[in-house]
Amino acid sequence: MSNIAIILLVTAATSGLVLAIALLAISRLRAERTRIESALGSSAGASIEETTAALARMADEATVTRRCRSRLEKIMAECPLPTILLNRERVILELSARAEEELDQPRRRRGLLETLGSHELDEAAASAMDTQKPAELIVRLYAGGRRTYKVRLAPFRIEGEAECLVFLQDVAASMDFGELRSQFAATVSHELRTPLAGIRALVESLQDPSLSPEDAAKFLGRVDQETQRLGQLIDEILFLSSLESGSAENIAGKAMFGEAASRVLEKLEPLARQFEVSIDTRIQPDLSLPLSERMAGTLLSNLLENAIKYSGRGSHVELSAEKEGRQVRIVIRDDGIGIDAEHLPHIFERFYRVDKSRSRRLGGTGLGLSIVKHVVESAGGEVRANSREGFGTEMTILLPLRP
Numbered sequence: 001m002s003n004i005a006i007i008l009l010v011t012a013a014t015s016g017l018v019l020a021i022a023l024l025a026i027s028r029l030r031a032e033r034t035r036i037e038s039a040l041g042s043s044a045g046a047s048i049e050e051t052t053a054a055l056a057r058m059a060d061e062a063t064v065t066r067r068c069r070s071r072l073e074k075i076m077a078e079c080p081l082p083t084i085l086l087n088r089e090r091v092i093l094e095l096s097a098r099a100e101e102e103l104d105q106p107r108r109r110r111g112l113l114e115t116l117g118s119h120e121l122d123e124a125a126a127s128a129m130d131t132q133k134p135a136e137l138i139v140r141l142y143a144g145g146r147r148t149y150k151v152r153l154a155p156f157r158i159e160g161e162a163e164c165l166v167f168l169q170d171v172a173a174s175m176d177f178g179e180l181r182s183q184f185a186a187t188v189s190h191e192l193r194t195p196l197a198g199i200r201a202l203v204e205s206l207q208d209p210s211l212s213p214e215d216a217a218k219f220l221g222r223v224d225q226e227t228q229r230l231g232q233l234i235d236e237i238l239f240l241s242s243l244e245s246g247s248a249e250n251i252a253g254k255a256m257f258g259e260a261a262s263r264v265l266e267k268l269e270p271l272a273r274q275f276e277v278s279i280d281t282r283i284q285p286d287l288s289l290p291l292s293e294r295m296a297g298t299l300l301s302n303l304l305e306n307a308i309k310y311s312g313r314g315s316h317v318e319l320s321a322e323k324e325g326r327q328v329r330i331v332i333r334d335d336g337i338g339i340d341a342e343h344l345p346h347i348f349e350r351f352y353r354v355d356k357s358r359s360r361r362l363g364g365t366g367l368g369l370s371i372v373k374h375v376v377e378s379a380g381g382e383v384r385a386n387s388r389e390g391f392g393t394e395m396t397i398l399l400p401l402r403p
Ligand code: ADP
Pocket: 302, 306, 307, 308, 310, 311, 334, 336, 337, 338, 339, 347, 352, 353, 354, 355, 359, 360, 363, 364, 365, 366, 367, 368, 369, 370, 393
């Protein structure tokens, strides 16, 4: 074989080898691309460059996600308020460290209602997410000690899904106590001044030498009434403030419902007769309440007395109580004058009366329902009022039973 032939043969073999190696490399690259494409789920036919770019984007996104996560963790660790992030179902997604410290065993993936036990807050969060409007409310939470919180709800949407940030601010820690005290002192003095002014006017009339013995007896009777009212008002103010400060005698206990109701109904019988109101009861036998005897009595007498007093002559009142799962449901319904929708949200406030003069005439202090609310909430329950002016009122109390 000539030299030229040998050179040609070697050249051909070398280029074949190079070609084979190139083909092998290309097929390896193709296989690698297919693997990457399937890993990315991208459509077939994308170039290596496109695939590489997609991988780079994914890496960027992963870094951004990691950064966002770290930022969120940092914010939640440093946030000075107990803060909760909720999803649409009001399940906790994130919690600040302060929330974990201050609240009663809050956990991610646990419901807000289950965690904080406030139907009011749960409903407000649902409505804030529905309307996408921020809201503020004051709630009393009993989980992890009794505290009143000013809550701010900040709803938003993320990829079409509603979520909500809940910021809780301990009112006691932020309120100006001086201001609060002077506000309370002003309201109480005003409330006390009214019966006092009545007593003073009656005493002046009694000093009139020309007063007939019959009139004197009548005026003395009214002085007695006003003094009793004053005494009741002072007792209720003291009772309410002891409830609010947590220094009240034990609220919890185990009162037998039937017995507590009989005692209250017996006490209220003269009033019911005076107002010609009939009362029906439907009480589950052997039902007990998670309250002390005194608190059970306070609750029932306030609600039943209101139902009788505000019902108008010939009305009908129903008291029913039953166990419902792990709670007791008490309903007091009347077919009386009802409460206008404008007033209904305020009736549990201290000294709030729809019709001041009617309430005073009937011996009301405007504190009964705030006492009821405090007692019920201190026992971890809730009280709701439903009413239609002219048709009647329904008060519902739900009290959780201890295991
Ligand atoms: P009061 O001492 O004036 O009765 P409450 O705190 O018990 O105070 O009630 C607040 C107000 O709510 C009452 O003044 C009355 O206007 C209204 N109210 C309460 N219960 C009823 C009822 N069953 N029907 C109509 N109005 C009611």
